[in-house]
Structures are given as C-alpha cells and as structure tokens.
Amino acid sequence: MVDAKKVKEKISKVSDRVFSGSRNNPHKHCRICHKPIPLSAEPRVCKDTECISKNEKDERNQKQMRLWMFIFFGLFAFSFVGPLILSQF
Numbered sequence: 091m092v093d094a095k096k097v098k099e100k101i102s103k104v105s106d107r108v109f110s111g112s113r114n115n116p117h118k119h120c121r122i123c124h125k126p127i128p129l130s131a132e133p134r135v136c137k138d139t140e141c142i143s144k145n146e147k148d149e150r151n152q153k154q155m156r157l158w159m160f161i162f163f164g165l166f167a168f169s170f171v172g173p174l175i176l177s178q179f
C-alpha cells in the first residue's frame with residue numbers, strides 16, 4: 091500500500107524547493123556584460139550606453155544574418171526543386 095503521509099511529505103519537499111528557488115531574487119543578466127539586471131529589463135541589456143548600442147548592432151547583424159540564411163536556403167532549395175519544375179515542361 092502507498093503511504094499517504096510519505097507521499098505528502100515528498101510533495102511538500104519538492105514544492106518547497108520549487109518555490110524557494112523562484113523566490114530567490116529573480117533577475118536576468120545583461121547579454122553584453124552579464125551584469126545582473128531587473129527581470130523587466132527589455133531589451134535584455136543594462137543601462138550602460140555601450141551595452142545598449144552594442145546590443146542594437148548585434149540585433150541588426152542577426153537580422154542581416156537571418157536574411158542571408160533565408161536567401162541561401164532559398165537558392166539551395168531551388169537548386170533541387172528548380173530542375174524538377176523545369177523538367178515538367
């Protein structure tokens with residue numbers, strides 16, 4: 091038979107751990123200098139102007155990178171699909 095008391099104890103122990111973990115001063119870190127910043131900080135950088143401009147630059151680079159990936163993927167896909175489509179005619 092299952093010992094209800096033991097199960098309850100186990101559950102309370104686990105939930106204790108979960109809740110105390112989330113209570114432990116929640117915060118994020120600046121993605122540039124990794125300084126602790128408040129959870130509400132958006133974008134995820136501290137108030138340092140250097141971090142802000144660096145983050146903006148990074149984001150722009152990422153956008154450009156994604157665009158290039160998209161183009162390359164499109165070309166790659168076309169190199170497979172294109173001949174198939176063209177051979178239909």
Ligand SMILES: [Zn+2]
Nearest residue numbers: 120123136141
């Ligand atoms: Zn920073």
